[in-house]
Amino acid sequence: MKDFRYLSGVSTLKLDDASCVGCGMCEIVCPHRVMTVENHKAKVVDHDGCMECGACATNCPSNAIAVTPGVGCAAAIISTWLKGKEASSCSGVKCC
């Protein structure tokens, strides 16, 4: 996916080194290879590659990862702005 780069410096992904147990789950589930495990600690190697899907945080056994998950979808964001989070089209089954 090196052909596809989105905006830099926007991702809310945060990794807390101290609580990481180095299990490597984040490295497995990340679809953009944002993390790698070196010396029994996870490391963010491509912060700008993160699309905030939240897979790593959902599967981190020690809650070392924090990210505000969401869909990078303009239509869903417009719908949220207009109708509020609950009524937005993405929480129903309208577009994807």
Place this chain on the structure above:
Amino acid sequence: MQPKPAEEIACCEPSYGPQSSPYERSGYRLCLFVEDFVQTPVRPVPKVKTDLSSIDIFGTIKTRLNISRMNYKVAPGLYCVGNPNPKSPVLVTANYKLTFDVLRKQLSGLDVWILVLDTQGINVWCSAGKRIFSTEEVVRSVRHSCLDQVVAHRKLILPQLSATGVSAQQVKKGCGFEVVWGPVRANDIKPFLDNGMKAEPEMRQVTFSFRERVVLIPVELTQILKPLLWLIVIAFLLSGIGWDVFSIKAAWLRGLMLIAAAVTGIISGAVLAPAFLPWIPTRTFALKGGITGLITGAGIVWLLWEKLDGWGALGLIFCTLAISSYMAMNFTGSTPFTSMSGVEKEMRKAIPLQMIAGLMAVVVWVGSAFAR
């Protein structure tokens, strides 16, 4: 006894339909993709074909054109391929028929169980994002299908992209099954299984090839059809305004030009921008659509040049630009690499500019009628 009339004998006796399959149930219909049933201690499990029929392919085309796309699903539950035994692996998937077809097509020659979750007809990644493909749904399905009595092992292979909605640890806690993260794409399942359930790094990464982008375009276009009808009405109304207050002739002639510019904007933003995405400079989608909109807008003006003056040409370019930029921005949701923080940042800058461009299109186009 009276003899039966000749016609009645002719219609009832010579031929019979086949006997009902023992798997038919009143009120149910056997699915065409099911070729047989495999006996298990719990219940017979449908065995599915690994090749797609013309009906499946027709269904795929229909779905890609957004025709009853929201109701294209298979019944959730346990299925299988080949002749699986209690040691065979279990693949977990979504009940969107498009997803189910992509998966089973890749399983020829394998003996595996397929556990189809109820993801309400949504694909793996989107349903995981909506938390429909969730820890709870995996646990519920494992229990509901009595999987622990069908297989002797305690492993589930989940598609990697479902990790957004499923916590492997919580699944283990909830039903005793260990989650093994499978590859992103179904066509990597065979090498994954051959490799002792290990995925190579490239199997773990999403792609967004030209083909993967182009198949999404028809749905993008269908979503704009309704707004386009309004756009057409507005274009005719605006184009009729002039020194005569409102001229029907101008509404028709100039309206067609404005509609041509709007349609060009739609094609520019919803077809060209997605197709050429990685080759258009800049990262924001609104700008990518802006660039294609400027180029195609210039193109439409060049085609209509003899019927336009300078102001009219400028109005049409603004129209194409605004629509193209907006359409391209809306493609963010169909891509596998845009983050919500990024899209929100882009939109906060882009939407005001798109509104200004749209307003300029209206002002300049209407104004050009008075400049003659």
